[in-house]
Amino acid sequence: MSGHLKILSITQKPCFYFGLKTILENFESTANFELVEATSVEAAYGSINTRGVDGILVDVSRPGIDPDECLRLARTIARRYPILVISAYDQPYIVKQAFECNIAGYLLSSAPPSDIAQAVAKIAAGENYLDPALVPRLVGKGHRAPGKHDPMSVVDEAIRVTKREVDVLKRIAYGFSAKEIARDLELSQKSVETYKARGAAKLNLQSRADIVRFAHDVGWFVTAH
Known part of the structure; x- marks a missing residue:
């Protein structure tokens, strides 16, 4: 993406902001993005109203911005x-709650730089993004990122799959x-x-x-077949 876009980063941790700025500058897809910092939700409203933004990154990793405040903002x-949303929380109900607030993407704070740049580029382009590492967490314990399945196409239903349903489907998959x-x-x-x-x-x-x-x-599958 070659256009100049202004991205607002909401975080209370300077290291998060500067780390994110460095990541975006080092990937071609986000090199032209301007990162603007806000240290609170209140400051974010001010930046949005006075400076205008093209996308918003919210840090809800602990300690930092109150997740509930961020959801109200969303x-x-x-x-x-x-x-x-860039978050340390991987609990399914939190992910689902965030998407119910119409966010565009959810990324774990442990994601590698390449995933961070990809996520920012996608939401800036009007697309959705879900950290691939979250999909096994949402549908049952797993060991590898998803392949052909688009995470966004399964997240809503996957969150509602019960543990017993997962237990049965796993065993069916194993034959x-x-x-x-x-x-x-x-x-x-019958059950x-x-x-x-x-x-x-x-x-x-x-x-x-x-x-x-x-x-x-x-x-x-623990190992590839």
């Missing part, structure tokens, strides 16, 4: 400005029969089929092959 302005799963989880075969149907419907998986591909993409 509810107020997210329809006018794309907001990328277990309904009878074997029932024995392993101490369920009836296994019910959990399979519910979980697959939430994730839009139509067949066993779809379940296997999804399991591979979100890291349910």
Whole structure:
């Protein structure tokens, strides 16, 4: 992206601001972005009203900006400005709550510089972004970032997949029969089929092959097959 864009960074930590500034300057996709700092939500409103911005980055890693204040800010302005939340929180309910406030993206503060630059470039271009590392956390414990599945296309439904549904789908992906799963989880075969149907419907998986591909993409397999 070659245009000059003004990005507002809301953080109470100077090291976060200067680190972010350095990252954006060192990637071609964000080299022309101007980073403006605000140390509070109140100051952010002032910058938005007086200077104008093209995108907003919010640091809600601890200690720092109050997440609840940031969500209130998001509810107020997210329809006018794309907001990328950079957070230490990976709990599904927090991620879901943030997206319900119409934010454009959610990135973990532990993300590598390349992911940070990519996330900023995407939200500035009007696209959504979800840290790939969050997808296994949302749909069950995993070990690798997703492949073909677009995280944004599954996050809403994935958050609502229950642990028991994940347990059943994982075993199906590994090739277990309904009878074997029932024995392993101490369920009836009818219950296994019910959990399979519910979980697959939430994730839009139509067949066993779809379940296997999804399991591979979100890291349910410890090793590649």
